[in-house]
Amino acid sequence: MMGMTSWEVRAAEQGWRKGPWTPEEDKLLNEYVNLHGEGRWSSVAKSAGLNRSGKSCRLRWVNYLRPGLKKGQITPQEEGIIIELHALWGNKWSTIARYLPGRTDNEIKNYWRTHFKKREKSSHKQEKRKAQLLKQKQQQENMSRVSSHADTDKLLKVTDQENHENQQNTVTMHPSASTVEDHYSPVMHHHDNNTIASNWSSDQYCVVDEGLWGGLWNLDDHDPRNDHVDANHINKIITMQNQATGFTFGGDSNNFYNTGGYIF
Template identity: 65%
Template sequence: MMGRGIAEQGWRKGPWTPEEDKLLSEYVSSNGEGRWSSVSRCSGLNRSGKSCRLRWVNYLRPGLKRGQITPQEEGIIIELHALWGNKWSTIARYLPGRTDNEIKNYWRTHFKKTDKSSQKQEKRKALILEQEVQHHHQQQQQLEAGEMKMVNTIDHVKMHEAQEMYFMYHNLEDQCSPVMTQDVASWADFVVEDYYGLWGGLWNLDDHPQG
């Protein structure tokens, strides 16, 4: 089983102290990332390898952004989540300096559906769907005219989800059909701009972990 001198019991847990951070940083700078299970033996830290890795990846690693998520980053999160769902680490690859944990937390606090709002959203979903189907036909025509080749590969069901999130994002909860057409139009801009910009730039980045 454990096969190691140090049993699993007795690892320190909970918040990290500045002293622990220092030990971990020193360990990584002299030994590099990885080999996390040996950190406790070599650094004097009484932490599990998992705990050390997590602390490094989410907090100590150089290049992490500290500030608030920007509107641009938020937009990327919304779109990528609409495409891939809760693939937080995949999404994080497109947001330099942000961690999967951070993105996951952000999504949960800002966009996760609540029981309260879900009924309302279901109603609206139906409305959106109707309008979106029409709008999508138009986009398809553009596609066929060769304007937006990228979009061709997008799962249309996911497009609907993305659209729903777009409305949530812009707090349109309480608006109803009279403004809907206009909203769908801005959704279109949202999508079109980003498929030319973001997707055009990112599409060739494979979904491989860097390495």
């Protein structure tokens, strides 16, 4: 056990190899799946001569070895789709991944966390700052009702202005609206009249966060009622993307929808 990392120790204790895959392991898994197909992952591990759990094999195949996987950065078009679908479904990464050919749920999940969570953080910071200032003001009021509050007021005004400016770039999204378009449509509701999703700046995305409505949007993608709604909405997203960029994501949105995003 000397010189082993913590995961190596744990893996040794449980009998399975863990941690990063070697090229040799990749080769074994690749050859086996190409010959016998996907599924039966626990037997894949044994039959292919891999000392890996079935889970580990499946994950490696799905996220890394599977043919047709897109390598490289998420494009602005894909980012737009991720944002839209996340607003619609919340953290349903595998569902979202179905509409992004060649991308995995893991990849999308990581992308969201690294690119959008930090913006959420910065908006939380701003909230904290305002709360702190309010607290300060209240303390000052308590300590001396006679003294002037001009400086604090000024600070608060600046913060309010910052917030107001932020709201100008906020996408309206409210669950009490009556249709999907009313619920969430950046095209309809975007305040600064810039109606093309792909032209949004990264800062404009920042308030579309799960902290506000994400939890309310865990629609079941297998509910036929939602299928109807989703198909319409996704149709719109694709149209928007195409209009914005001239990039053709798919000629027929129904086909796009029905094939799980795989359009050839």
